[in-house]
Amino acid sequence: MSKPAAMPELERAQTWLLSVTTDPAGVSAGIRHAASLGVGVLEASELERLVTPGPRLTALERVAIYHEGYFARLVECLLDDYPAVAHLLGADAFERLAREYITATPSRSPSLNAYGRAMPDFLRARSEPWSAFAAELAELEWALVESIHSEAPSPLAPAALSAVRADDWPHVRFAPSPALRLLAFRYPVNPFYQAFRSGAEPVLPPPEPSHVAVHREGMTLFRHDLTPLAARLLTTLTRGTPLGAALATLERDSSPSELALVQSHLSDWFGTWLSAGFFTALTLSP
């Protein structure tokens, strides 16, 4: 057994242990990488100067328990947030991806609720054949997480709608629910997600633009597919644009056939959005 090192000061000991147990290359490499921290341990063979062996484990094996636990815990957290991405990639590839994410994105928060937030961008920056779709799928899954953690106030009351005078409608602004997320995709993300949730084995789909609204009402999360026109109007309204101006913008940017579609579906769209609780209040713009 090597000669015990003098106990390093507390901060140095903590920095060393964190550095070694979070090193993506493993504990032995972590010990070498942490040599400059000045705890008197330069190689794994010198570890017993700092960490005692246990009754049945070496010092290295004892440190390795923490190393394994660190990555396993955060992989599990990401798996909770991104089960559909994990299905798309397969268990092993997802774990490799998650470990890269964990190394690139160490947690700096006391809560893990938002730990996976950067995953869509992390996937978008990659160049595998699946990464563009996986990034959009992650965006949908993260929108679901955000909706869970956002307030979902009561939907706009019918009385508030019936109180609006006919000539005031163009000036109405709708307040979107904080739990509402509108997403525009290059791939059919929601059908893939729905198939995954139904227990099917969906595979990487070819590109096909799609739009989805994610919302929460009480304990339940909802995903609503939107047509491109409905998505355009809803997006404009949720930015606080008065109804009259939003419809004028849609009219200006639409072809005659699209306009016909708007006219025939407008009432249905609003019926769905209002009953789903997308809006929680309305105000009249000056």
Place this chain on the structure above:
Amino acid sequence: MAARVETPRRTPAPRFGLPNLGVGVGLRTTHYEHLLSEWPEVAWLEVLSDNYLHTRGRPLEILDRLAERYPLAMHGVSLNIGSTDPLDLEYVRELRALRERIGARWVSDHLCFTGVSGRNTHDLLPLPLTEEALRHVVRRVKAVADVLGERLVLENPSTYLEFAGSALPEWEFLTAVAVEADAGILLDLNNVIVSAKNHGFDPETYLRALPLERVVQMHVAGHTDHGTHAIDTHIGPVPDAVWSLYDRARELGADASVLLEWDAEIPAFEVVHRDALRAEARVARAAGF
């Protein structure tokens, strides 16, 4: 004729000014639906504090509803009480706000550090048990209590390594922190069993050294024994070794709230609750009922 003296009904003594809530269960998301629809009888629930911070949505809505029906206590993993980083007082203020919102009876965390240099490993990392660390932790426990507005309750963690430079056994370190910083103790009996296996000490030595009058809560749980070492996995029913240590803790005077933690392959709520209630049955049996 001597006046007939009625023997007063024995009620559990409040520990540390805190009530004995009886036998409770750790609140887990997988049981939300059952709790909110069936409202089963359970003496109290322990809430994982960190899951209800940094959210304004569904978790808090559920907790508000549960708080109307069940006594709650808060248990966290991110206080980072042993770290050399500055105390995250904003986090402590968030804990206090949550405690006030849900009427939690006490707030507990672990005697460990979870990160340094601004990073959080979300793991319970062991401290070198030195005089320097003791002074450091005592100072911080007092500071946390000042912001919380009440005494902090500290749990003994499971540990898998020891620093060669440690000068105190963990039971002496925990006792010194609790006494000097006037903190309560959450005695995790499963952690004592796990650490005893990993470090080769007698679990009863640990119990006998603690100021048991400061124990306001006990944890029971399962672990995974790998032969060479044990890991605190909170899996399966509470093993006999943990229940035996529970019996011993009771005999030595640890008459405190009991909480069962089950975090891996979590079964139905009734299964978890039934296992927790074995604590009551053991107390009754020991009393000759």
